[in-house]
Amino acid sequence: MDLTEILNCLTFDKHPDLLVGIETSDDAGVYRLTPEIALIQTLDFFTPIVNDPYDFGRIAATNAFSDVYAMGGKPLTAMNIVCFPIKELDKDTLRAILQGGLEVIHKAGAVMVGGHSVEDRELKYGLSVTGIVHPDKILTNAGAKPGDLLILTKPLGTGILSTALKGGKLNEKQTCNLTELMATLNKDAAEVMTDIGVNACTDITGFGLLGHALEIAKASNVSIRIYSDKVPVISDAIEFASMGMIPEGSHLNQKFCRQYLDISPELDPITGDILADAQTSGGLLISVPEEKSKQLLNGLIERKTPAAKVIGEVFSEPKGVIQIR
Amino acid sequence: MGEQVDARGLSCPQPVILTHNKMKVLRKGVFEVLVDTDTSRENISRLAKNEGWEIIDTKKTEDSGYILTLRKE
Numbered sequence: 534m535d536l537t538e539i540l541n542c543l544t545f546d547k548h549p550d551l552l553v554g555i556e557t558s559d560d561a562g563v564y565r566l567t568p569e570i571a572l573i574q575t576l577d578f579f580t581p582i583v584n585d586p587y588d589f590g591r592i593a594a595t596n597a598f599s600d601v602y603a604m605g606g607k608p609l610t611a612m613n614i615v616c617f618p619i620k621e622l623d624k625d626t627l628r629a630i631l632q633g634g635l636e637v638i639h640k641a642g643a644v645m646v647g648g649h650s651v652e653d654r655e656l657k658y659g660l661s662v663t664g665i666v667h668p669d670k671i672l673t674n675a676g677a678k679p680g681d682l683l684i685l686t687k688p689l690g691t692g693i694l695s696t697a698l699k700g701g702k703l704n705e706k707q708t709c710n711l712t713e714l715m716a717t718l719n720k721d722a723a724e725v726m727t728d729i730g731v732n733a734c735t736d737i738t739g740f741g742l743l744g745h746a747l748e749i750a751k752a753s754n755v756s757i758r759i760y761s762d763k764v765p766v767i768s769d770a771i772e773f774a775s776m777g778m779i780p781e782g783s784h785l786n787q788k789f790c791r792q793y794l795d796i797s798p799e800l801d802p803i804t805g806d807i808l809a810d811a812q813t814s815g816g817l818l819i820s821v822p823e824e825k826s827k828q829l830l831n832g833l834i835e836r837k838t839p840a841a842k843v844i845g846e847v848f849s850e851p852k853g854v855i856q857i858r
Numbered sequence: 859m860g861e862q863v864d865a866r867g868l869s870c871p872q873p874v875i876l877t878h879n880k881m882k883v884l885r886k887g888v889f890e891v892l893v894d895t896d897t898s899r900e901n902i903s904r905l906a907k908n909e910g911w912e913i914i915d916t917k918k919t920e921d922s923g924y925i926l927t928l929r930k931e
Contacts, residue, residue, distance in 0.1 A: 777903075
C-alpha cells in the first residue's frame, strides 16, 4: 500500500481558511490568518547523502526551505528535526549538522526557534519551516495556463551524482560542485518570480522533473511539452548515468510516469534517466506567461541562479500528459 | 561453474561497481551477474552497453531476481 492509498483512507476536515491542503499534492500547506496573510507550513528530513556532516546539514536545510519558496512565500521560522544514533556517532557530528542547517536558516532570512531530537539507529536531519504569503499570491501546481513557458532554475542530475558519490566515483571537485548546488537556496529564484508574478510553480525533488511536471499537468488540467535538449543537466551526469549510477527512485519515477508520457521520437534511455532523476534540493519549475518570460529569465540570470532555461511549454491538450520532444 | 558476480542483497550502486570491477578483470569473455532488483538489472544493462558488453541472456529467478549473462568478444 503506498502513501496515497493510506491517505485516501483518512477523512480530513474542510476548513474555509485552509487554502492549500493535502489533496492537491502541493509542496506545503497554506492556512489563511487574515485577508492579507496566509501561513505556509512544511516539513522535510532525510538520511545523509554526502559524507561531511556540515554539508549534510546545509543540504537538508536548503531542501526544506524549497517548499516555502515554491509556494511563492517568504520563510520566517524554522525548527530542527533530528534522529541521531547517540551511541555510535560523536556529538561533534551533530553539532556540525546543526551548524550547517543554522547557516542556511540565516541565509534564508529566517530564525531558528527550536526543534526536537530522538535517538534512532539511522541519522536523519531536516527542518520544519513556516512562512507567509499573501492569500491572493499563492503559487500552486494548479495555475499553469496554455501558452505559458516553463522555466527551470537548477540543472538536473543530483540523484545520479549522489549515487556515483556513494559508489566512490566522484573526485573532490565533482563532490564540491554537487554539494554547493544542493546547498543553494531557491531564495533568489523565488524572489525574482514573485516580483514578476507567475502562474504556477513547484520545486523539483524526489519525483524528478517528469513526476513534478506531471503534477502540474494534472492539477492545472493542461498538457506539458518538455524539450529534452533544452533541459539543463549537471556536467558528468550523462556519463555517470551511462555507467549505471542511477538511484532506485529515478527508475520508479520513470515507471510511474510512463503511462502519462507522449514521446516522439523515441527517447534515448539515458535522457529518460535524467528527466526522471530523483532530485535532492532541486530547482524551481516555473510556469510563466510568455510575455513575462524574458523578464523572468533576465532576473534569474542577474541573480545568478544555477540555471535559467526555458525547457518547455504548456498546451491545452492532451490534458494530464507530458509530451517529450 | 563459470565466472559469477553475486550482487544480491546489495543496494545501488554496489551491484554496478562489482560488475564493473569484474569487467575490468576479465576484459572479455562470459560471466553471470545475480541481482535481486529491477533497478540493478536496469543499471547493469546501462553499464554493459557503455562498456561494450552484451547481455546475451536474462533469466528470472524464483525469488523475483535475475541472472544476467554478459559477454564480450
